[in-house]
Each structure stands twice: as C-alpha cells, then as structure tokens.
Amino acid sequence: MVLKVDVPPALVSGAADEGYGPVADAFRRNFAERGEIGAACAVYRDGRKVVDLWGGYRDGRAREPWREDTLVTVFSSTKGVSGLAIAVAHARGWIDHDAPVAQYWPEFAAHGKAAVTVRSLLAHQAGLAAIDRPLTVTDLADLDVVAAALADQRPAWEPGTRHGYHAISLGWYEGELLRRVDPQRRSLGRFFADEIAGPLGIEFYIGVPDTVDPARIARLHGYRPGELLLHMGTMPRGFVLGFLNPRSVTARAFANPKVLGRIDNYNRPDVRRLELPAANGTGEVRAIARAYGDAATGGAVLGLTPATLEALTRPAAPPSGGLDDVVLRVPTQFSLGYIKPFPALRFGAAGDRAFGTPGAGGSFGFADPETGVGFAYAMNRAGFHLWDDPRELALREALFHTVLGERAQRPD
Template sequence: MTKDGEEITMAVEGTCDAKFAELREEFERNFAERGEVGASVCLSVGGETMVDLWGGQADPTHDQAWEEDTVSIVFSCSKAATALCAHILIDRGELKLAAPVSDYWPEFAQKGKEGTTVQMMLNHESAVPAFRDPIKPGGYLDWDYMVKRIEEEEAHWVPGTSSGYHMVSFGWTVGELVRRVSGKSLGSFFRDELAGPLGADFWLGVPVDFAHPVAPIIPFQPSPDMEMTAFTQKLLTDPQSIQALSFLNSGGWDMNDPKGHKAEIGGAGGISNARGQVAMYTPLANGGEHKGVRIVSEERIAHMERCSVATSVNMTLLCGTRFASGFMKSMDNRAYPGGKQMTALIGERAFGHVGAGGSIGLADPECNLAFSYTMNRMGQGLLLNDRGQSLIDAAYRALGYRSNESGAWVR
C-alpha cells in the first residue's frame, strides 16, 4: 500500500505452518499489491489449526490496527450459519426437507408460495428473493416485520421451477423455520447449539455487552472502466428488477451501524472473523465432530456437500450457480463477460459460502480442510476476487491439488 507516495508495509501477525508458506506470501501480497486494508485468514486440516493470520488496519480513519480478535460483518457468509442451524434440526428429525413449509409456517403458504418445501427454501427456490414494495426505515432490524413481509410477498416465480439467490431474505425464510421448529430465535439457536459449544467467535446478532473490536466495512468504489456483469447492468438500469430490489430495497440498512450489528440478520449480518468461521467449519470437514463436540451426523455431512440445485442463469445473479441445501458449491463463470467477479473456485466436495466483497468460509471433507478469509475493504463482485481466491488456491496447492481448470480444485 502507499500513502502520500510512500510505500507502507502492513504487518502480518499470527502463525503459519511452513507447509502453507505460499499462502502467507499471498496474504502479504494482498496488502502490498491488491489493495487490502485489514483482513484475517485461517485454516485447519484434520482439526489442527495450521494457519491463523491477520494484519492491516481495522479502521484506517482512526489508525486502528486489525488485531487478533477483530471481527467484521461477513455478509452472506452468514447464510451458511443459518443453513447449518436448519441442518441440525433436520438431523434431529424435527425438520424434514421434503415437507411443505406450511407444516411449520402456515402463514407463508399464500400468494403463489403454497407449494414451497423446506428443500426449496434451502435451494433459493422459494421465490421471495426481493420485496416489490419499499421496506420501512429500519425494517431489517425488525424480525417480525420482515417475516410478515415475506408472508405477504407474491411469489416471483413458481417455487421449485427456478433458483434465484435470496440475497438477504434467506435469513428470514430459513431463519423463521429455525425459530418455529426450535422455539428459539435464530441468533439464540446458533449461539446455544453451534457457536457456544464450538467456542466460535461468530454471532447472528451481537449481545449488548459485545467487546470485540468491529472493523467498519469499506464499500467497493467502482472505476469508470470496470467490466460490468449482467447482474450489475440490470441493477443499474431496471429499478423494479429482482436485482435492484434485492440489493437496494433495504429500508436504509447500514452495515456499519451498531444497532444493525445487534439484529439477527441471518442472510447478511453475521459478525465474525476467519478464526471464528474456521471454528464452525472444522467439524463439518471432519465427519461432523471436533474435540468431542458433535454438530451433525456423518450422514448429514454427506447431504450438505451434495449439489442440490444448479442453473446456468440464476434468476437473481444472472450467472451460473450451484448450491448444496443452503451452501455454495464451486462456481465457475470465468468464460463469461465479467465472470471472474462471479466465480469462487473451491474443491468439488467442498461447501461453504462467500460474502459480498470477497470473504468466504468453507469445509472440504475430501481433504479435511476448513478455511476462511475475511476483510474490511470490499472488492468487486458478489463472489470472490483475487485476494480471497489467491489464498484458496495456495491452500489447495499446499494440500497436493493440481488444477482448478475443470471448475473446481482437483488432485
């Protein structure tokens, strides 16, 4: 990075096994060459933490360093936490994938959504990716209001016939199922059943006495010569499109507002860092258990890693997508205009989720890898950019993988 024409070296702290030296080098390059401001990266293999690095500035305006316990909003990485809550209930037999949503949430079954199943909700097929009428100011912070809006929203397509990324609404569609079945709010269930037992610094709604430093998110600044994706073109030219409504109709939600950090926004508002996400994914990379804490069964892991819906043109993102019951699979859109911005290349058996601007968390049962990267300066696109992808690539190469030309990393 440079400041007033002078080169500034950002200190990287933490630990890194020699096997992953290339990953550390790429992390340092992110600061030196790719505009990184503050970030963390962590991974475990076979349950052992091999990389735990952080560096840069959490808040450049106040000259605050990114520290060991710094956290930030991880945007759609939150969806994986929400989906995992649902999978725990499925594993217990309390929630059934093939069941109609109306069995648990009768009020949802109206305005064309009557045939929606639990599987469709996890697949982004439940046809409420956006809201046609304006969200009231502060609406995202009001769980009951957002649930009511989902109930009253007319389906954007016949549920189950298409998949359209539920950019923020996923947190209330799947999250309300978790609340109705478990009797706990989404954030409370996640804390009691996952984050607490695993010791994971990950919250879907932070407590009043929250003490971790939260790095403010720095929005992406587009350049005049930026190559636009089909999603961005639609967002900018059609205010009534799914793309514009899902992205802009938010009731003024401010990602850096502490009041918003306390809200249980399970589709985009989770607070964590790389270490916190790796703590959540480590059991998922190792048969569902870590250090005596079992989260889900091995059978459930097998289902969670299996692609359950794939489409060449997602109704929201307008690119090819692959999902595994609430999790993202490897997605390769490199061959299309602007497609590098809509690509996230991971292992074929891996599953996880990206967050807007380039963060990611994942588990890969094939090599027992749990990985996460988080940052405060957003990059271009809704999936990965060079900063996160370079770290993932280095991790897979260190584990003996040879290529991602097929659209996923293979040995």
C-alpha cells in the first residue's frame, strides 16, 4: 500500500531566487496536496543555481527529516547522468556515434550485431532491452561477467527497425563501451567520479561506495508490482500487463535479476553498491541539476565540444518501424542515451532541443539549451506515472510556463 504521511510545513526548506517563487510554491503544495513524503528540486540557469529546495522526510516511516545533504536513488533519471559520460567520451574523440559498436568491442558482434552502431544502441533501437542469461546480484558486481552476457545476447528485433526501452541494459552496454574506449579502462561509475562529479564539485554516485553514511540516503517507499493494476488510468494498460507477465520483453527488461524489478529493493545496500548506470544513481538532487546546467550552457566544465552538444540537441531519428515502444507499449522518442521531447512528453522550450531522462516513481532531470536551464527533481515516494508525475510536472510547469514564459509543459 502507498504510504501516506502528513508533512509539517516547517520541514520544507531551501531557497529560490527572486522571480522563481512559483517553483517554491509548487514544491510546498506537493507536500500539502499531492502526498509528497520527501523530495528535492534544483534549477540552474545560465550556470547559476536559482532554485534549491528540499523537504519532508527522508524516511517516512521513521519520520527522519530530509536534510540539505540527503542523497536519493533516482532510478532511470540515472540514464541522463550516465549519458554525460558517453558525451564526454565523444567530445574526446573516443567514440563515433555512427561507428559499429563492434569496432570498439569486437565480442559485441556475435549473433548478428556486427552492424549495430553506437547511435542505434544509444537510441534503444538495438533490440537488446532484455538479457536472456540469468544474472545474480553477485554477477552484476563483476563487470567481465556482465560484459560476456551482453555480448552473447541476440537482438529481440532487427536493430534499427523498432525501438524499446532498454530499462536496465542500456547502462551496462554504455559502461562496457566506455571501458573499451577509455585508455584507463575505467568503469562508468569510476569515470563519472573522476571526470564529471569531481570537476563539477557534485555528490552523485553510480554505485554508492561504502564510505557514504547510509543514514544520509533517503528510504524509498515503493509499491508491490500487483498494485499497478489499480493505476491503469495513469500507467499505460499495455505496459502494466507486460510488466506483470514474466515472459514478456517488458518484464524481462526490468527484472534480470528479479531483485531489480521492485522499487523497494533499491534500498538494499548490496543493490546500491552495484554500478547500474541506467538505474541506481544516488546523490544530491542539485548535483543532477548542476550537471545538466553545465551541458545546457556549453559544457565548459565537462569539456563538451560544439559537435557533441549539437548531436545531443538534434531531433531524434525514429526507427524505420515507427515510434511505438516495444517495451513501454506507448510511443516514445530517444537519442544518444536520452529521451527527447515528443507530443506526450513536452519538456523544455518549444524548440525541442532539451534532452534528459525521467525515472521510475516520478523523478526527472534534463538540460534545456534554449533557456540555459538544468532541472532536477527526485522524491522517495514512488508514483504511478511513466512520466509527468503530477508533483514533478507542477514544478516544471511553474518554472517554464509561469516563470520563464515558455510553452506549457502539459501535453495537449
């Protein structure tokens, strides 16, 4: 059952610069009207932090307050943070988006994957959403074991003809690709710590080290998978039925091993410790906004080149079979490890140059180069939307429509 907690107004903290008050107002209303338990929201504009809010309980059952330095796991919002590592590799000339993945990782060519390009893989078009070889949590801690399973996977459809959300596997494929092109052969988590978190001065981990005090990490309040049946008015019916069918590609994309298919299991220390670059990034929410804020304003700290930024902002190229997502069972649009704006998910300004990723339960982070904005929101009570969770949408609407005068963020 969904946990319900009354949060006193005094537990909502932080600040918003002059003119950004509507974002703070929406954040406060999330606790008063939308069942928020604990959350944070941050916005960078033109390289400057203009919104930094946090509040509620980092543990709703124990009534432990969410602090300024509370860390939270953001599920698939991790994909966008991890995507910055691939963007840095591209900017350094290590990766060509249109080169075959097998050029960098020869074993990847097995079972008809020789022609799969980096671009197709990062656009969820490679047919590799589900990994057939059974994996355990112990297996996932050994990147060589994971790489062997990835290379041995047969595509579920002809690459490039369709797309389907690579919910967990995308991060593993990105991580192994990065290990192959990095002269130091660093894992994606290690590369991120060295080349992104360090230069930006942010606290965000892809694989939480044992040195981090677990008391700082927000407890996730999830739901049992069967509860999705009660929310088919918000979750797409096809997705819910697929997620609950263990033989479907939808279920298999989220649950190998099965422990990864339940939100509450991401509270486990052994799961937090893993490097899951598509799923278990954990850190301060302002760290995500800071990283996207740099990308939105030219990527000077990250060392992104104009060519890399142009590639990230370019409209996504759909697969030949159209936009219907084989895994999520609704139309979607992806490019270079990111989701791009499309009719059912309008984020950022009207030019659709924004790029980012939403996460299970309601989190979202993205860069919008048109307005110079880096935006991030995350929470610990999971909601039942693939995107546009009412709590997150209220914040994004307040920022882009009310404050910045850009288009409404709600779909038509």
